[in-house]
Amino acid sequence: MQKPFRRWEGIGSRYMADDLNWAIGGEAGDGINSTGKIFAQALSRAGRHVFTSKDFASRIRGGYTAYKVRNAVENVESVVDRLDVLIALTQRTVEENMDELHEGSVIIYDGERTMMEDFEAPEGMIGLSVPLKRLAEDAGGAIMQNIVALGAACEVTNFPIENLDEALEKRFGDKGESIVRNNKEAARLGEEYVVEEIDHEDFGYDIETTDADYVLLNGDEAIGMGAIAAGCRFYSGYPITPATDVMEYLTGRLERYGGHVVQAEDELAAINMALGAARAGARAMTATSGPGIDLMTETFGLVATTETPLVICDVMRSGPSTGMPTKQEQGDLDALLYGGHGEVPRLVVAPTTVAECFHKTIEAFNLAERYQMPVYLVSDLAMAVTEQTYPPEEFDMDAVEIDRGNLVGEGELDPWLNDSEQFQPHFPAADGISPRTLPGTAGGAHMTTGLEHDALGRRTEDSEVRVEQVDKRTQKVRTAEEEGEWDYREFGDPDADTLVLSWGSNEGAMREGMALLDEESIDVRFISVPYLFPRPDLTEAVESAEEVIVVECNATGQFADVIEYDTLERVKRVNKYTGVRFKADELATRISEELEGPQEITP
Amino acid sequence: MSSDVRFIDFKSDKQPTWCPGCGDFGTMNGMMKALANTGNDPDNTFIVAGIGCSGKIGTYMHSYALHGVHGRALPVGIGVKTANPDLEVMVSGGDGDGYSIGAGHFVHAVRRNVDMSYVVMDNRIYGLTKGQFSPTSREDFETATSPEGPKQAPVNPLALALSAGGTFIAQTFSSDAQRHTEIVQEAVEHDGFGFVNVYSPCVTFNDVDTYDYFRDTIVDLDEEDHDPTDRDAAAERITDPETEYQGVIYRDEDSVPYGDLHDLGSNMADVPDGAPENATDLVREFY
Ligand SMILES: Cc1ncc(C[n+]2csc(CCOP(=O)(O)OP(=O)(O)O)c2C)c(N)n1
Ligand code: SF4
Numbered sequence: 001m002q003k004p005f006r007r008w009e010g011i012g013s014r015y016m017a018d019d020l021n022w023a024i025g026g027e028a029g030d031g032i033n034s035t036g037k038i039f040a041q042a043l044s045r046a047g048r049h050v051f052t053s054k055d056f057a058s059r060i061r062g063g064y065t066a067y068k069v070r071n072a073v074e075n076v077e078s079v080v081d082r083l084d085v086l087i088a089l090t091q092r093t094v095e096e097n098m099d100e101l102h103e104g105s106v107i108i109y110d111g112e113r114t115m116m117e118d119f120e121a122p123e124g125m126i127g128l129s130v131p132l133k134r135l136a137e138d139a140g141g142a143i144m145q146n147i148v149a150l151g152a153a154c155e156v157t158n159f160p161i162e163n164l165d166e167a168l169e170k171r172f173g174d175k176g177e178s179i180v181r182n183n184k185e186a187a188r189l190g191e192e193y194v195v196e197e198i199d200h201e202d203f204g205y206d207i208e209t210t211d212a213d214y215v216l217l218n219g220d221e222a223i224g225m226g227a228i229a230a231g232c233r234f235y236s237g238y239p240i241t242p243a244t245d246v247m248e249y250l251t252g253r254l255e256r257y258g259g260h261v262v263q264a265e266d267e268l269a270a271i272n273m274a275l276g277a278a279r280a281g282a283r284a285m286t287a288t289s290g291p292g293i294d295l296m297t298e299t300f301g302l303v304a305t306t307e308t309p310l311v312i313c314d315v316m317r318s319g320p321s322t323g324m325p326t327k328q329e330q331g332d333l334d335a336l337l338y339g340g341h342g343e344v345p346r347l348v349v350a351p352t353t354v355a356e357c358f359h360k361t362i363e364a365f366n367l368a369e370r371y372q373m374p375v376y377l378v379s380d381l382a383m384a385v386t387e388q389t390y391p392p393e394e395f396d397m398d399a400v401e402i403d404r405g406n407l408v409g410e411g412e413l414d415p416w417l418n419d420s421e422q423f424q425p426h427f428p429a430a431d432g433i434s435p436r437t438l439p440g441t442a443g444g445a446h447m448t449t450g451l452e453h454d455a456l457g458r459r460t461e462d463s464e465v466r467v468e469q470v471d472k473r474t475q476k477v478r479t480a481e482e483e484g485e486w487d488y489r490e491f492g493d494p495d496a497d498t499l500v501l502s503w504g505s506n507e508g509a510m511r512e513g514m515a516l517l518d519e520e521s522i523d524v525r526f527i528s529v530p531y532l533f534p535r536p537d538l539t540e541a542v543e544s545a546e547e548v549i550v551v552e553c554n555a556t557g558q559f560a561d562v563i564e565y566d567t568l569e570r571v572k573r574v575n576k577y578t579g580v581r582f583k584a585d586e587l588a589t590r591i592s593e594e595l596e597g598p599q600e601i602t603p
Numbered sequence: 604m605s606s607d608v609r610f611i612d613f614k615s616d617k618q619p620t621w622c623p624g625c626g627d628f629g630t631m632n633g634m635m636k637a638l639a640n641t642g643n644d645p646d647n648t649f650i651v652a653g654i655g656c657s658g659k660i661g662t663y664m665h666s667y668a669l670h671g672v673h674g675r676a677l678p679v680g681i682g683v684k685t686a687n688p689d690l691e692v693m694v695s696g697g698d699g700d701g702y703s704i705g706a707g708h709f710v711h712a713v714r715r716n717v718d719m720s721y722v723v724m725d726n727r728i729y730g731l732t733k734g735q736f737s738p739t740s741r742e743d744f745e746t747a748t749s750p751e752g753p754k755q756a757p758v759n760p761l762a763l764a765l766s767a768g769g770t771f772i773a774q775t776f777s778s779d780a781q782r783h784t785e786i787v788q789e790a791v792e793h794d795g796f797g798f799v800n801v802y803s804p805c806v807t808f809n810d811v812d813t814y815d816y817f818r819d820t821i822v823d824l825d826e827e828d829h830d831p832t833d834r835d836a837a838a839e840r841i842t843d844p845e846t847e848y849q850g851v852i853y854r855d856e857d858s859v860p861y862g863d864l865h866d867l868g869s870n871m872a873d874v875p876d877g878a879p880e881n882a883t884d885l886v887r888e889f890y
Contacts, residue, residue, distance in 0.1 A: 045890070170890075215889035225885045229878040233871035234686050236678075257879045258869050260685055265711040269678040272671065276682025279669055280649070280690065281872025284682070302672050395886045400878035420616070438872050439667040439683070439690050445645040447615075447661050449670035458617060458662050459670075 018072050020157060020207060021082050024146065025055070025066030025096065026089030034171070035087075035146040036067025037387065039153065040216060042167040043071045044389045046160070047210030051076040051508070052218075052387040053581075055096065056326035064092050073208055077353070077388070077508030078584045084205065085156055087149045091119055101125055106205070108152050110145070128156065130193050139186035147183050151190025159207040161191055215392050219357040219383030219505075220245030220287075223313060224253070226361025227285055229400050232311070233259030234277035234284040236270045238292060241325045242384035243315040246287040267292035271299045271312065278303075278310045279448075281438035283365050287313035287377075290332050291322065297340045300374055302450040304344045304473070306457075307426065307434060309368035309405070311361070313377040315384045316504075318579050327579030328381045330504050333558040336376045337533055345473045347371065347480065348533040350378035352489060352507040354388045358395055360530060367484075369405040371476045372436060378532065380553070382505040382581040408435040413443050422446075424455040428468050432475030477534070486531040488538075496523040498595060499545035501538070501571075503529045503559050505581060506551050512584035513591065522592055535562075542567040549574055549594050553581065610639040613648070615665040621656060626803030626814075629777035630724050631660050633801075634693065637788035638666075643691040651680040653696020653705065655731045657724035657803070660695055674704030677712040677721065684719050686871040688862050691791070692719035699729050702738040702758045709760070713767040713796055718860035720790040720797040723760065724777075726805035727812045734808035744811055760800050761841040761852060765834075770795040770858035772837065773851045776817050777803040782825075782849060789851060795858035802847070817847060824850030832856055 024036050033054065040050050048071045055066040068083070070076050083100040086093065087108045094107060101107070103124035109116050111129030121127025130152045132145035139148070147168070154161045168183045217225070224246050227235070235254055237247040251261045259282075264270035270286045277284040288296065293314050303310050316332045318324035336348050347367050351360040357379055364375045408416060416424055416435040425446045427434045434455075437444025448457035454465045489507065492514050502510055507528040514524055527541060542548050542563065548571040550560035557573040564571055574590045576582055582590075613635035621627050638648055645666040652661035654673035661670035667690075671679050680694040701709050701723045712721065728746070729735040735748040739760070743752035764772045771793040775783040783801065790797025802817050829850070830836055837853035840846075862868070 213890065215886055217889045221889070228885060229882050231874035231879065233874070234682065236682065253885065255866075257882075259871060260865060260867055262681070262685065264678065265707055268675055269681075269708055269711065272675040272678035273682035273685070275671070276651070276669070276679035276684075277686035277871065278682075279667075279679070280683045280686035281870075282686035283871075283874055284686070298672050299675060306669065392886050392890075397878040397882040397886070400882070402874060402876055404874065439649050439687060440647055440870075440872075442646045445648075445665060445667050447650075447666075447668035447670060449661060450672055451670065 018074060019070055019076055019080075020072070020084050020205065021068065021070050021080065022085045022153065022157070023066050023068040023083055023097070024087040024089070024149065025064065025093030027063050028065045030089050031146050032065050032067050035150065036069060038164070038167045038171050039150055040069045040387055041170060042163040043069065044214045044216040045166045046163040047212035047214065048073060048207070049075045049214065050216060050387065050389045051078065053079045054385045064090070064096055066093060066096070073210055078512045079509075079581070080585060081583055085153055087146075087153060091116060094119075094122070098122070106156050108149055108156065128152065128194065128198060130190060132190070135189040135193060136186050139189055140182035144183055144186035147186040148190035151187030152194045154187070155191045155194040157205045157207045160209065161187060163209070213392065214389035215395070216387050216389050217354065218245065218385060218387045219351075219354045219379050220315065221249045222354050222357035223287065223361045223377070223379065224249035225395065226358040227311075227365070228254060228257050229358070229397055230283060230362040230365035231402055232283045232285050232365060233257070234274065234282040235259070235286065236262040236264045236273035236277070237286050237288065238264050238267050238270050240289045240292050242317055242381040243287040243289050243292070243313065245384060246313060246315070267295040268299065271296040271303070274310055275299060275303055275308055278308045279439070283369070285311040285313060287315060289315050289317045290319045290335070293332060293335060293339070300346075301340045301342060301344050303374040304346060305450055306448040307372040307473070308374070309372050310374045311364045311368050311377055312374055313379065316378065316380040324579045326381070328553055328581045329577060329579065330380055330553040331558070331577075332378070333532065333554070333562070336378060337562070343470075345373055345477050346533065347373055347375045348378060348531075349375060350503055350530055350532050351383070352504060352528045352530050354383055354386060355390050355394050356530060357383060362400055366401070366403040367480070370403050371480050372405060372433065373476060378504070380504045406433050406435050408437055408444070410442055410444075413437070418455070422456055425457050426453060426469060426472070427455050428472040431479040432472045433479065434472070481534040484534060486534045486536050488536045489528040489530065491526040491528070493523050494525055496525040497546040498522070498524045499541055499548045500524050500526045500551060500591060501529065501548065501559070501563060502551040503532065504553070506553065506587070509582040509584045509587050510551060513588040516585060516588040517591060520592060522595065524591070535566075537566070538563060539567045542569050542571070547572065547595060549591055551582070551587065553577065608639050608642070608644040610635040613638055613645055613664050613666060615663055617662050619659065619663045621659070622807045624806040625656065626726060626777040626805065627657055627660070627724050629780055629783065630722065630801045630803045631663060633775070633777070633780060633783040633787050634660070634695065634722055635664060636784045637791050638691065638693065640784070640788050641691070641791045647689065648691045648693065649680075649683045651676045651683065651692070651694045653700030655697035655700050655729070656805070657695065657697040657730070658700065674700050675708065676700065677705060677708040680719050681712060681715065681717050684717050685862065685867060688718070688867055689870060693722065693791070694719060695722040695724065697730065698723060698725040698727065698739045698760075699737045702760055706738070706758070710763060710767045713764050713769045713798065715861050716768070716770055716795040716858065718795055718862055720787065720793075720799070722787060722790070722799050722801060724803035725760070725800050726803050726809055728805045728809040730805045730808060741811065746808075759841065764798050765838060765841055765853060769798055769853065770855035771797040771851070772841070772853040773799045774848055775799055775801045776821055776849050777801055778814055778818070779849065782823065786851060793854065793858065795855070795860045821847045821849050824848055824852065
């Protein structure tokens with residue numbers, strides 16, 4: 001077991017947690033993200049589990065940003081309302097985090113900077129003034145002041161600085177040896193300053209390291225890696241937070257595997273390019289967020305009716321309209337399930353963790369080709385911006401299976417030709433799944449259209465053919481329902497009276513929340529649903545529970561509506577639409593309130 | 604690609620339902636001939652058609668084809684060609700499809716210079732929706748939605764293309780079958796984005812931009828002293844408000860298509876049975 005970190009002994013300890021919560025905050029442009037990531041990587045290299053989060057715009061005014069790293073020897077999968085060590089480049093960083101700072105929290109700041117000159121740590125906290133800029137200049141340049149702060153943080157947390165060296169090599173390696181050396185030196189100067197000036201016993205945090213090797217990645221990167229693993233070769237997209245990281249990840253990497261990334265002129269072009277690539281036979285994808293989904297909706301119907309396999313990823317953010325672009329929300333469910341005019345067959349898959357983003361992306365490509373249908377792959381901002389550690393085996397490339405569906409080559413056309421020897425791309429097979437030939441296949445030439453069409457893919461308004469084609473497209477959904485294992489992820493006591501349901505990124509917070517509920521003797525069964533259409537039948541689970549609570553980050557409870565529709569039972573709703581994801585303790589409190597009225601649960 | 608392909612092979616068994624005399628008949632015939640003459644066959648050809656009367660070519664021709672949503676044909680073509688550079692990609696649609704709802708894509712398709720051709724059937728009217736003014740309609744052209752004319756300047760697609768960095772800009776008249784075919788053929792052969800604006804009269808809803816009008820006014824650049832590789836000369840012709848030109852107006856002989864600039868060559872349709880070789884490198888990057 002891990003040694004719990006010790007708090008400053010002069011002050012009574014409210015928490016004796018196994019996890020350390022660290023953050024760096026300042027103004028946008030201060031290099032907060034890259035510095036935070038370096039520290040996260042160092043912790044990961046040292047065999048600690050890491051879960052990061054980002055604070056973007058301010059609760060007070062714009063500009064403030066912070067990168068937070070929760071880390072422990074045990075797995076961590078949510079954020080908590082507690083900060084133990086904070087590197088504050090601005091006074092506002094402290095103000096923004098007053099709720100999370102506690103007695104004994106250490107605040108590292110540069111007291112020689114004019115803007116921090118008059119800073120005094122709030123009562124009970126330890127203010128640690130380190131001349132970040134001056135020491136950075138000593139090491140070779142003021143630009144390294146954040147690295148000096150990381151060195152100081154190593155000493156404060158008793159974290160071997162060699163781990164930081166490795167992360168610095170990774171970050172600056174391609175900039176040349178001397179840059180790496182200077183950065184290491186900057187970190188040393190920060191560390192030594194703290195050693196000399198302050199007695200470690202004053203704060204006494206102590207980080208335990210392990211021999212474990214972890215990889216550290218976020219949800220967008222996991223989706224990008226999943227896409228390459230699945231054989232995706234064409235990506236077109238238009239930049240939009242929080243989906244841009246998918247495109248940036250793929251840029252350069254997709255090319256290494258024989259593919260290409262196109263930055264399109266807008267989302268209309270993005271989805272139509274991807275559609276073109278898919279018609280040519282490539283596994284193709286586009287990723288966007290809500291506003292882009294709106295623009296893509298017309299073509300989504302075209303993809304579905306032309307029976308083209310395509311993966312369309314929606315990394316949700318707060319809406320409607322431009323909403324709060326850097327804030328969390330799960331508000332697109334209705335649009336994804338029902339969006340578009342007419343009746344559009346589709347599949348909707350929504351990973352619930354960063355690792356699942358990888359696995360479900362691979363699955364999405366197989367589903368798309370197997371059923372020749374568009375697949376919405378749904379993620380959310382919380383997952384997109386969270387970097388999380390996993391053992392590398394989690395992403396086992398040897399386990400990747402590719403299912404290209406009913407693809408027919410030159411020698412295999414005969415069964416699919418009509419009396420005039422014409423290939424029938426929309427042949428109404430019993431399971432609804434038609435044959436598919438790729439351009440270049442001799443004898444397989446065919447057209448298709450967004451107009452209602454016959455088996456040959458040509459426009460028709462013949463009622464019988466219309467019904468036949470609608471039925472065949474609907475049949476594909478039925479076939480998928482029957483063939484697929486649209487299962488769910490289950491945690492806790494299967495016989496508990498209380499059933500909690502959620503989708504998307506709430507899984508981690510809920511899992512940790514369950515431990516807190518358990519301490520209050522509240523027993524729950526938790527089902528996290530990664531398939532939204534088709535989706536698992538939850539009737540039995542809902543009926544056998546006394547209380548059913550649906551947790552989601554939106555105001556109206558779109559998933560709760562779906563559950564009520566499916567099960568014909570009323571459910572309770574725990575919603576959050578502040579723009580911030582659920583935290584474990586908050587979720588536990590909200591659930592216990594739903595069950596037995598107001599009550600506070602502390603972690 | 605077989606050399607004995609005839610243009611008739613690109614014809615489907617579906618009889619066109621265009622109004623008798625519609626310019627699109629001639630436009631399509633020229634496209635089919637140009638494809639056959641350049642050694643393509645239906646199995647290696649991908650046609651992307653817009654929405655409009657013009658967009659019906661997807662049905663009347665035989666090849667791999669997609670008839671998509673209104674205004675988005677060009678991005679589809681770009682996706683097809685990028686994914687499989689071995690295919691011959693031809694995109695076609697109306698002036699409304701290309702210069703109104705799809706105008707944004709037009710400019711960017713020109714800039715991207717993907718190796719494909721784009722044939723616009725410009726009838727200066729919305730045909731399929733039965734006679735509203737189009738982006739190329741004259742300022743005083745009276746239609747159901749412009750009783751006194753649109754009172755706005757028509758789009759000059761050739762000028763748009765030139766200013767966006769077009770590498771092949773041409774104009775034809777659908778009833779001059781030979782010249783139309785030759786020029787579309789050049790567009791197909793061009794290394795890059797071969798753009799041809801075709802005067803393709805609508806006999807039902809446009810009584811101004813008629814066969815007679817074009818026949819009487821059109822000036823063939825072949826009979827003029829015009830050097831299509833001279834950009835300034837091209838600009839002069841393109842911005843000349845008095846004359847309707849036919850011919851290759853501009854051609855950049857140094858055009859390098861998008862695919863070459865981005866080292867695209869492989870057919871992306873080839874997907875391995877499992878994760879690609881070296882995929883584990885991607886995991887290692889996250890250490
Ligand atoms: C999103 C959308 N808006 C409107 C329409 C209706 N519509 C179909 S074709 C067309 C214009 C056709 O004009 P043009 O592109 O010039 O082609 P033409 O019929 O003249 O060949 C319009 C407005 C549509 N199909 N889709
Ligand atoms: S309406 Fe005009 S453009 Fe359409 S088919 Fe008839 S003549 Fe051709």
